[in-house]
Amino acid sequence: MDSSTFTILSFFLAFGGISASIYFLWKDNQAKKALAKREEDISRRMYELAILKELGDRIGYSLDVQQIIDIITSSLHQFIEYSAVSYMLLSPEKLIFKMHLERSVHQKFVNDIRDRMLGSLSALLDREFNKKDVQEIISGAIIIEELDEPVRSFFNIPLVIDEKVVGVLTVADTKAGLYKEEEMTILYKIIQQASKAVTSLQGVVKTEQAKVNAMVESMADGVVMTDTDYRILVANPSARSVIGVQNKKDITIFDFIDNLQGKFDMRGQLEESVKLNKSFKSDEVLIRDKFYRIFVFPVSANINALEKNVVGGVVIFHDVTAERAIEEIREQFTSMVVHELRTPLSGINKISELLRQEGPEKIDRKDYDHYIQLIWSDSSSMLDLVNDILDVSKLEAGKFEVKKEPKDIKQAIANRLEFFKPSADDAKLKIIALYDPELPPQVPIDESSIKQVLNNLISNAIKFSLTGGTIDIFALHHKAGSKITDELARLPDKLTVKLPEDKFVNLADSIVVGVSDTSAGISESATKELFTKFKQLGNKPKTGQKGSGLGLAIAKGIVEGHGGSIGVWSELGVGSNFYFVLPLS
C-alpha cells in the first residue's frame, strides 16, 4: 500500500466528519422545527384556555336586576317625595316584594300597596298570583299602628327589560295629590333609562354567551363542564364522540365513567380540581383507538371584584393521535437516515481496519483495487444521500432557489439521456427520447434543477424496469383546450404508458415532460404516497439497489418551485409514466 492510500483514507475520515456535521445540522434544523411546532401548540392551548376562562367568568356573570332596582330606589328620595317606595319583581320561584319606608306608616298601608302592586302585575302579565308566593322585605322606618293614614297618593311604573315586564315599581304617600306630571316624568325617565341600560347589557351577555357556546360546540377538543356536584352542564359533540355516545339525550358523568373504562378517573380528577382549586394535565391516554391528552380545571365565578368561588369543573379531551403519528413517522425517518448514513460509513471504516491489520506489503494489487472501488461506491452513495437530505431540508425551509431562464428543453433531455445510456445498457434496457415537433425552441426553466428531476425519474425507471424493457423520455407542448391523447399522437412513437386525460383538461399552455417505463407498475393507492418524504425511505426498491428514496419528494419540490405539478400514471403489469408539467406563461 502506498502513501496515496493513506491520503485517501484520511480524506474519507475527514469526509465522515463533514457529513456527520451536515447530518447534525440537519438534525438541529429538525429540532428547531419541532420546537416551533411545540410553541404553536402551546399558543393554541393558551387560546383554548382563554375561551374556557371566559366561559367560567360568564357563568358567574349574571345581571342582577334586583341590585340595579335597589340602587335606583335608594336614591329616589332626592327627586320625589314619598312615604314608601317599593318594587315587586318576578323571580323563577316567587315574587319579591321589597318596600322601603321613608316615614312610619300603618300595616294597612303596606298591605294596600302590596295588593295594588299584585293587581297591576297580574293585569300587566295577564296572570294570577298567589299571595303565599310573595316574599316580603320591609326596610326603613318602623310600622306604627297608631298612624292610621291610608294611601292617598300612588304611582305605579312597570319595569320592562328586553320588552318583557319583569315587575313594577311604586311610590306612595299618605298625603294627597302629590304625584303630578313633573314627578311622574322624572320617574318614568329614570326607570326607562335603567331598563334601557339593563336591556342592552343583557344583549351583550346573550351574544357573548352565544359566541362562547358556539365556540365550545365547534371546538375540536372535547369539552365537558360540570357543576360542583359533577352534574354535566355542557358536553360538546367532540366530547360525546370521545366516549362514543353522540346521540344520547341526557348525558351524565356515569356515561363518561362507564365508557372511559378506568383509563381515566374523570370523577376523581374533577373532585380534586374543584376541591383544591387546581388544574391537572394527563399523559397520553388511549380511548377507543385514539390518543388524548386530558386537562381538568376548576371553574370560578366572580362573587365580586375581590372574591372568587369555584362553581364547577371543566374536562378537555385533546386528540393527539395525528401528532403522535407524525412524531412516529419522523422518528422512523430519522432512524432510516441514520441507518443509511452509517452503512457506507461503517463500510469505509471496516475497509480501513482491514488495510491497517494486514499491512501495506501483504495486500496484493487485486484486493487493493477492489477495496478502493468499495470505498468509492460507499462514499458516493453517502454523498448522494447527504445531498438529498440537504435538498429536502432546503425545500422544506423554502430556501430552494429556482432561477428560470429560457433554455432548449430538448438539449437538457438529450444530455441526461447520454448520461444514463451506459447504466441503461448495463440493465439491458432501451432508452429513447421522443420530442413533439411543435415544442417551442426555448422554455423558461432552471436547467440544473430540471436535470436533477430528470435524474431522479430516469434512475428510478432504470431501477424498476424489467430486463429487456424500454424507457421513453418525452417532451410535449400542451395547448390550452387540446386533448392530451391527441397531442401524444404528435410524438414520433407510441408511449408504453399513456397519460390520464382528465388531469390535462383545464390546463393552460404548458410543457409536459415525462419518463415512461416498463416496470411492474404501481397500484393506485400506493401512487398517492409516492411523492411524500417519509414513506419513501421505508419502501426501498426491492431489487436491492441503493438510494435515499428522497428523490421524488425533491423532484416534486423543484417542479412546484417552477409553478408546475408532478404526477404518475401507472398500469399494473405494463409500466409507469412519471410526468411533470411546466407552465409556459
Added chain:
Amino acid sequence: MKKILIIDDDPTFQETTSGALKNAGYEVISASDGQEGLVMTEKEQPNLIILDLMMPKLGGIDFLNILQKDRENNKIPVLITSNFSGSDKVNAGIEHGVRGYIVKSDESLKTITNAVESIIGKTGE
C-alpha cells in the same frame, strides 16, 4: 472447520467481515438477502448465522420468523449486525432469541470476530 453464513445486502460489509472471519480461520459463505439466506441455511447447515435487518426481498426479522418455525435449523445461533441502533429493533432481535446484536458502525471487525468466537468457539475446537 466451522462454517459461518453472512446474510447481508451490503457488499462492503460482506467483503470485510468475511475477510476478517476467514483470517480468524472460519469458513465463510454469504447470501445477499433473507430468501437466499434461507436456501443457504438449508443447504449448508452453518454453525452460525450473521444476519442484517434491512434487506431486499426478505428482511432480517422476517427471516427469523421463518427460521424459528424450522425445527431442523432453529437451533443455529444467530448474531444480528445492523446499522439500526433503536431499542425497538434490538428488542425485536432479543424476542427472536438471537445470541447478540452488534451495531455495525459502532463496532470494529475485531468485535464481530470476538462475538463469533464467544458463541461458537474458536475454529477447530
